[in-house]
Amino acid sequence: MIRMHGEYRRHLRSGIRIPVIISHARRTFETTTLDISTSGLRLKRPEHVYIRPGETIDIEFRDKVGTKVAATVMHIGKTHIGLQLYDRRFSGDELKALYDVAPFWQRLSAASKRTLWKKSRRLAVLVVNTYLRPLVIALVRPQFIFAVYGNEKQAGSYFSPDMVRRMPSNLILGFIRNEDMRGLMVASQFLEHELQADSDKVRLYMERLQQDFPRAQRIALVGRLPNFVKKAGIEIKRPLVEGSLGTRYMIWDIARQMHERPQYRHQDSIVVLGGAGRIGNAVCRDLTSLFETVIGLDPRYEEDQEINTDQGKVLQTSSLERLHDETLYIALTHQGDAVLDLYQHMPEGALIADDTHPCISLKVRERLRENQIEVEKIVLSHDQFMMWPRMPDWNNRDIPGCLVEALVLLRRPDVAEGSFSGFCQEAEFLGFTGRLVRPLDE
Structure with missing residues (x-):
């Protein structure tokens, strides 16, 4: 069930609550949305309504005449129903039209939450990689490192250009646990296209990794990183793991x-x-x-x-x-x-x-x-x-x-x-x- 919750988080986006009418078993029920996303939505579960996961229901948006969609029930909770749209997705224009139906305070709240989450994650990355970095490494005592890279969009989820100058070249971005083994996800500030084009940056990334985490037994290389490492003339041997x-x-x-x-x-x-x-x-x-x-x-x-x-x-x-x-x-x-x-x-x-x-x-x-x-x-x-x-x-x-x-x-x-x-x-x-x-x- 924990894994299922993670998969259905794609529907937990907007916090927009607008009235809808659902049709099931030849009956109709009024309720409200809890969240709306491109591929699905979450509804407040009406009382005395029992729907099984896998069933398809029709949803009509009461304040948007003519907007009716079919959706598959993916998850049922005590107070909500998680749905995935059947054979379609909401376009950007459709989502905007639905959001515009919601009261202004709801739209403001949704936008504020998204901004707050992004800024909170960036702040956490900054604090962990400056003031708390030695403490985090001492507490986790990572047995393995997951060495990753990203493009501009992915990097922007974790840090802004202004933050780069204040942090080390290799950034701790996540904690990983597998049974009793603990590790850290570590990314270079260098983006994918920089690592691909400049072997000196790849060598610096690998050298700093082993300097920063000398006790890590394994360093797993993500995606195309093994190719970049070989191109840089570095032999992939312990602790480096190719991952193939x-x-x-x-x-x-x-x-x-x-x-x-x-x-x-x-x-x-x-x-x-x-x-x-x-x-x-x-x-x-x-x-x-x-x-x-x-x-x-x-x-x-x-x-x-x-x-x-x-x-x-x-x-x-x-x-x-x-x-x-x-x-x-x-x-x-x-x-x-x-x-x-x-x-x-x-x-x-x-x-x-x-x-x-x-x-x-x-x-x-x-x-x-x-x-x-x-x-x-x-x-x-x-x-x-x-x-x-x-x-x-x-x-x-x-x-x-x-x-x-x-x-x-x-x-x-x-x-x-x-x-x-x-x-x-x-x-x-x-x-x-x-x-x-x-x-x-x-």
């Missing part, structure tokens, strides 16, 4: 689940978008244990090539025509919105499992939905995992795949020396499992 085994396990488990869905059980092929990458090439081979043919699509392939493994076939290609009959996709492109160059070649009913960083944005997902192409985010979960505060676009109970290898190695230091299948068995034994979730709408 955890990511490969996560994607393999997700592909297995995709194949088990009734509508895709007949599929004997899957496409890996970004198949020529560091992870993509290995993932293509891993997935031949589940599919007869794995198509690795990447513009870096100059000509088609077939590679036979012990279990199946990998087709390496840059031809977009190969997508026309394919319905299952794993997105491993350098950034999520790169799928905009590809989606017109995908058929209706396609499903993209997104493991990009930054992930496929809401704006792009809405365009894909117009072509009846669904996007779900790939995550790993563990019952005893928690990250606070959560990363942008993430649930605080979900684990990035690149972090999992470090968590497994802390328990089983020798597992990385074995086979991929051996790592998968250990990860599954320790309770890590892949999940496909709806992306957060931000």
Whole structure:
């Protein structure tokens, strides 16, 4: 239930309360909204109304004539009903029109809360990384570090340009716990494009990490950071963890689940978008244990090539025509919105499992939905995992795949020396499992 609450937080946004009429079981009930977001809303639960999760109900906004939507019940509480819109989203104009119905004081309160939360998080980052930094490190005694980076939008969630001069180059941004293991999420002030372009900044990031946290047993590298590190001439050895085994396990488990869905059980092929990458090439081979043919699509392939493994076939290609009959996709492109160059070649009913960083944005997902192409985010979960505060676009109970290898190695230091299948068995034994979730709408 704790994890469920984290997933439904996407509906806990505005605090706008306006009257609505809900229709269920051929009856109508009047109530009010508690929150409204792009993809859903939360309603005050009318007395003596019993609705099961999974049912679809109609909602009519009383003060907006003609505005009627269908929504699926995702969660029922004692005083509220959590809903997800069925087969549509509110546009920006629609949300503004609904907000305008609310009293002025409610709109002012909602705006103030959003501003307060953003400023509070920035203030916390400033205080933790200046006055309280030694104390936080002493109290947490991190066994592992999750080394991350971000783009301008993501960095702006944590600090402003004016704050940068007052803080160290590597910033503590979050606390992580997995069972009895504790760690910290640490980000460089250098943005993604700076790390990609300047190896000196990458070297400075890695040097400072090991200086700041000399007792950390493992330092997990997020996303494309292993590529940047190798480009900078740094050998990835203990305590640095490349993270590829955890990511490969996560994607393999997700592909297995995709194949088990009734509508895709007949599929004997899957496409890996970004198949020529560091992870993509290995993932293509891993997935031949589940599919007869794995198509690795990447513009870096100059000509088609077939590679036979012990279990199946990998087709390496840059031809977009190969997508026309394919319905299952794993997105491993350098950034999520790169799928905009590809989606017109995908058929209706396609499903993209997104493991990009930054992930496929809401704006792009809405365009894909117009072509009846669904996007779900790939995550790993563990019952005893928690990250606070959560990363942008993430649930605080979900684990990035690149972090999992470090968590497994802390328990089983020798597992990385074995086979991929051996790592998968250990990860599954320790309770890590892949999940496909709806992306957060931000």
